[in-house]
Structure formats: structure tokens, C-alpha cells
Amino acid sequence: xxxxxxxxxxxxxxxxxxxxxxxxxxxxxxxxxxxxxxxxxxxxxxxxxxxxxxxxxxxxxxxxxxxxxxxxxxxxxxxxxxxxxxxxxxxxxxxxxxxxxxxxxxxxxxxxxxxxxxxxxxxxxxxxxxxxxxxxxxxxxxxxxxxxxxxxxxxxxxxxxxxxxxxxxxxxxxxxxxxxxxxxxxxxxxxxxxxxxxxxxxxxxxxxxxxxxxxxxxxxxxxxxx
Amino acid sequence: xxxxxxxxxxxxxxxxxxxxxxxxxxxxxxxxxxxxxxxxxxxxxxxxxxxxxxxxxxxxxxxxxxxxxxxxxxxxxxxxxxxxxxxxxxxxxxxxxxxxxxxxxxxxxxxxxxxxxxxxxxxxxxxxxxxxxxxxxxxxxxxxxxxxxxxxxxxxxxxxxxxxxxxxxxxxxxxxxxxxxxxxxxxxxxxxxxxxxxxxxxxxxxxxxxxxxxxxxxxxxxxxxxxxxxxxxxxxxxxxxxxxxxxxxxxxxxxxxxxxxxxxxxxxxxxxxxxxxxxxxxxxxxxxxxxxxxxxxxxxxxxxxxxxxxxxxxxxxxxxxxxxxxxxxxxxx
Numbered sequence: 276x277x278x279x280x281x282x283x284x285x286x287x288x289x290x291x292x293x294x295x296x297x298x299x300x301x302x303x304x305x306x307x308x309x310x311x312x313x314x315x316x317x318x319x320x321x322x323x324x325x326x327x328x329x330x331x332x333x334x335x336x337x338x339x340x341x342x343x344x345x346x347x348x349x350x351x352x353x354x355x356x357x358x359x360x361x362x363x364x365x366x367x368x369x370x371x372x373x374x375x376x377x378x379x380x381x382x383x384x385x386x387x388x389x390x391x392x393x394x395x396x397x398x399x400x401x402x403x404x405x406x407x408x409x410x411x412x413x414x415x416x417x418x419x420x421x422x423x424x425x426x427x428x429x430x431x432x433x434x435x436x437x438x439x440x441x442x443x444x445x446x447x448x449x450x451x452x453x454x455x456x457x458x459x460x461x462x463x464x465x466x467x468x469x470x471x472x473x474x475x476x477x478x479x480x481x482x483x484x485x486x487x488x489x490x491x492x493x494x495x496x497x498x499x500x501x
Numbered sequence: 502x503x504x505x506x507x508x509x510x511x512x513x514x515x516x517x518x519x520x521x522x523x524x525x526x527x528x529x530x531x532x533x534x535x536x537x538x539x540x541x542x543x544x545x546x547x548x549x550x551x552x553x554x555x556x557x558x559x560x561x562x563x564x565x566x567x568x569x570x571x572x573x574x575x576x577x578x579x580x581x582x583x584x585x586x587x588x589x590x591x592x593x594x595x596x597x598x599x600x601x602x603x604x605x606x607x608x609x610x611x612x613x614x615x616x617x618x619x620x621x622x623x624x625x626x627x628x629x630x631x632x633x634x635x636x637x638x639x640x641x642x643x644x645x646x647x648x649x650x651x652x653x654x655x656x657x658x659x660x661x662x663x664x665x666x667x668x669x670x671x672x673x674x675x676x677x678x679x680x681x682x683x684x685x686x687x688x689x690x691x692x693x694x695x696x697x698x699x700x701x702x703x704x705x706x707x708x709x710x711x712x713x714x715x716x717x718x719x720x721x722x723x724x725x726x727x728x729x730x731x732x733x734x735x736x737x738x739x740x741x742x743x744x745x746x747x748x749x750x751x752x753x754x755x756x757x758x759x760x761x762x763x764x765x766x767x768x769x770x771x772x773x774x775x776x777x778x779x780x781x782x783x784x785x786x787x788x789x790x791x792x793x794x795x796x797x798x799x800x801x802x803x804x805x806x807x808x809x810x811x812x813x814x815x816x817x818x819x820x821x822x823x824x825x826x827x828x829x830x831x832x833x834x
Contacts, residue, residue: 485750
């Protein structure tokens with residue numbers, strides 16, 4: 276598939292003698308949600324880390340926007356990293372407790388050299404607004420936010436990098452049902468508006484069935500269906 | 502308010518209040534646990550459901566102040582008449598003793614049986630919860646058990662002395678679906694086998710549907726709705742219950758957008774005037790902002806809502822129009 280946003284071929288991840296991911300292949304188009312489903316320890320999260328090149332795979336290929344990533348040295352990977360952003364399960368753990376929300380969202384802009392003192396603050400406010408947070412939340416620290424608000428801030432931070440792919444690792448698993456529905460609705464809106472591809476890791480089948488376009492089922496490191 | 506009939510109760514909770522630093526998180530809660538029933542307690546984080554469960558066990562944090570009554574005082578016989586299945590099985594087991602020894606110690610703590618007899622009961626209990634080769638596994642340490650096996654060992658521990666009440670506090674939250682199903686099944690089997698009542702604190706509505714006889718829905722430290730589980734889930738009478746159920750993806754109408762409750766539950770100590778749910782409620786009227794509703798009898802259940810009679814069924818469309826843009830979680834708290 277040449278129009279795939281992400282194509283994973285025969286991905287293998289080994290930790291010492293343990294093979295956590297065993298020849299996993301799938302592809303994902305822009306605007307599409309692909310779910311990785313399976314029991315604890317089946318290799319879902321290891322697959323996610325390998326796709327993000329946060330853990331280099333033992334073998335196999337990860338082709339993102341037409342470029343094969345596994346062979347690239349870190350120096351060449353760095354300009355591509357903003358385009359694939361993770362959102363993790365624990366919204367508090369993924370934001371520094373000592374930084375205000377506004378600084379957490381501004382950080383990618385600054386690191387990537389896209390910050391200006393005139394337009395930067397307005398961009399942060401716009402991102403917070405985009406995820407349904409009143410910009411006044413920018414003054415707060417993570418512990419002053421609810422779990423759902425914190426997860427929204429994490430999504431705003433990911434969006435600051437202008438990604439094409441979000442790797443969502445159990446993004447709603449620690450949230451209460453009514454808050455979870457709001458965050459899933461937000462993700463659906465963002466995908467419709469921005470054409471983002473989602474690699475969606477979730478162990479709640481009802482959420483997966485509702486939210487994903489396609490499901491890849493994993494067990495013991497292998498794809499068993501999908 | 503109209504409490505339940507006391508005659509049916511194994512355990513009666515009346516006007517329970519739990520506060521920290523003068524801020525009440527459980528605010529005058531009354532309910533019964535009946536013999537051999539499965540009573541689910543549901544609600545969102547901060548609703549007070551875990552604190553209520555801990556109060557039944559006499560296991561509240563030291564800085565909690567309480568009032569109200571829980572009768573009889575089963576907590577004085579914790580481990581014998583009432584026991585706990587916690588969320589985190591690892592924290593419930595000592596890492597430095599074999600699992601079988603821990604079960605045997607639990608037996609000997611409440612009865613004068615011999616060491617040998619206690620050991621035999623421990624092995625039998627592990628066997629009952631489906632631990633393979635129980636005699637050998639009884640000599641193993643918790644770290645040598647898989648996560649699912651540890652959870653079953655904790656269930657064996659909680660039921661080995663045949664208590665009247667087992668309290669399970671989010672027993673499946675950390676588990677994947679396969680292990681969740683297994684743990685719920687073993688819990689239901691063991692409860693049945695020893696004839697205990699089960700108080701199941703959970704936010705897993707499927708678990709409530711599959712296992713509970715009755716369900717207590719809590720919001721901001723208050724009873725919102727209490728009644729037979731199939732009736733409450735089948736036709737909620739309180740708007741909060743209806744919104745909670747509508748937001749579940751398993752009940753979602755076609756289309757990607759889920760019905761959602763706007764906003765978040767109020768922080769303890771920052772309650773709005775009147776009904777604590779009013780700011781999020783699509784049916785809220787002046788009366789709701791003026792006075793907090795007391796639980797009243799409605800068709801064989803208790804409902805704390807001024808406007809219950811106005812709630813349509815199904816209520817899904819009441820919660821449909823509210824999008825993130827229209828204010829979910831946007832008001833600064």
C-alpha cells in the first residue's frame with residue numbers, strides 16, 4: 276500500500292531472550308484508527324514503542340510517510356519525531372508535575388524552534404481551546420486538573436508538534452465512563468478535522484469496537500487476526 | 502428519608518458521614534446489605550464508594566472522622582465475619598511468606614484448629630479457586646504466581662473463614678478482559694459456596710449486569726439511586742444513572758460520537774447549592790438548585806432526584822447534544 280501513513284512489516288522486538296513482538300505486520304492510512312487489542316503482555320505496548328522508535332526493533336521495517344525508520348540514525352530521525360506523537364495512559368505521569376500546563380504545551384514549540392514570544396502564547400491558548408480546555412487552565416499544574424482535563428492537556432501537547440500519527444496507548448483506561456466518552460469524542464473530532472492516523476491500544480473491547488475502524492488482535496507477540 | 506426495612510438486613514448503614522479536615526466526602530448515606538446478595542456500588546472517582554466500602558471493614562484512613570452507624574459491627578471481626586478483596590492482589594499478600602502459610606495463618610487467627618488442619622484447609626481453598634497443583638503451589642511465594650493466580654489466591658484468602666460479607670474493592674480494574682472474566686467468575690462461585698453477601702465496588706457496568714442483585718449508584722458522597730440491578734440498568738430513574746449508562750460505548754447509538762455528561766463531579770467541599778448533580782444535569786430546574794433531594798421510594802427502589810418523573814426513557818438523546826465545544830470540562834473549577 277503506497278498511500279499508507281504507517282506500514283509495519285515483520286516487526287520483531289526482543290528483550291534479551293524474550294521475544295515480545297514476533298513478526299507483526301499492519302498498515303494504517305491517514306484518517307484511520309487501527310486498534311491493537313489483546314491481553315496483558317501480548318506485545319501491544321512494545322509494538323507501540325517500536326513504531327515510535329523509542330525502542331529500536333530487533334528486526335523488521337517501520338515505514339512512516341514513505342520513509343523506513345529502523346535504519347535511520349537518531350540524527351535523521353529527529354526531524355521526523357514530531358510527526359508521530361504518543362499519548363499515554365497515565366495523564367499525570369506524562370506531564371511534569373512542576374511545570375504549568377501552558378509550559379508543557381509550549382515546550383514542543385520551543386524545542387522545535389517554532390516559538391515566538393508574540394505568537395507562541397496565542398498558539399498555546401488555541402491548542403488548549405482545541406482540546407476543550409479553557410485557556411485559563413494554562414496557569415495550573417497537572418495535580419490541579421482532573422484526570423480527563425489532564426489527558427486533554429496531554430493531547431494538546433501532542434498536537435503542538437503538528438503530528439500526522441498519534442500512538443494512543445490506553446489513553447482512556449484510567450478515566451471514568453462519562454469523562455472517557457468526552458475524551459473519545461474529542462479524539463474523533465480531531466481525526467475528522469485534521470486527518471490524523473491513530474494507532475490505538477486498548478484492552479476494553481467495547482471501546483475498541485466503538486472507536487476503531489479496524490482491529491489487529493495480538494497474543495503472545497503475534498498477530499492472530501486482523 | 503425512607504430507609505430500607507431493617508428486618509432484611511445483614512448489615513445496616515445509617516446516615517454514614519466520612520470527613521477529612523472537616524470536608525465531607527460521604528454525606529449521610531443509608532443502605533442495607535442483605536444476606537447472600539451481591540450489592541454493587543457504582544459511581545465516578547471521588548463519589549465515595551471506596552471510602553464507604555472501607556468503612557464497612559473498619560479500614561478508613563486514620564485522619565478520617567465519621568458519624569452515623571453501621572450495625573452489626575462486623576468490622577470488629579474482620580477476617581472472620583467480613584473480609585476484603587482489594588484491587589491490588591500483590592499488596593494483600595506478604596512477599597516473604599509462602600501463600601499457603603498465609604492462608605493457614607488466616608484460618609488459625611480465628612479458630613483453634615491444628616497447624617496441620619489449617620494447612621489442609623489452605624490447600625483445599627487454593628484448589629477451590631482453580632489453582633492447579635494446589636498442594637505444591639501452597640508452598641510457593643506470591644511472586645511465583647501469575648497476576649490472575651494471585652488474584653484468585655486473594656479470593657481464597659477472603660473466603661476461607663466463610664465470612665458473612667465479602668467486600669471487593671475494584672477487584673478487576675487492573676486486569677485485561679480475560680482475567681477480569683475469570684476473577685469475577687471465581688469471586689461469584691466462592692461467594693455462593695460460602696453463602697456470603699458480596700459488596701462489589703466497581704465502575705464496570707457489565708460486571709454489575711452480570712453479577713449484581715442490587716446496585717447502589719453514588720454521586721458526590723450521596724445515594725443517587727438504589728434498587729434491583731436489572732431494573733436500575735434497564736430503566737434508570739435518576740438522570741445521573743441514565744447519563745452514566747448512556748456514556749458507555751456498549752450502549753452507544755450508531756455514529757462515532759458518544760453521549761457524554763458535561764463537566765466533572767464537584768470537588769468535596771466545593772459542592773453547588775441544592776442537588777450536587779444539578780450543574781451537569783440536563784433536567785435541572787430551580788428546585789434542584791434550591792434543595793438537595795432526599796432518597797424517596799419510586800417503584801421498589803430509592804431515587805434521590807426532584808425531577809425523576811420527567812426523565813424520559815430511553816434518555817440517550819438528553820445527553821447527545823453536549824459536545825466538548827459546548828463546555829465539557831471547560832468551566833474553570
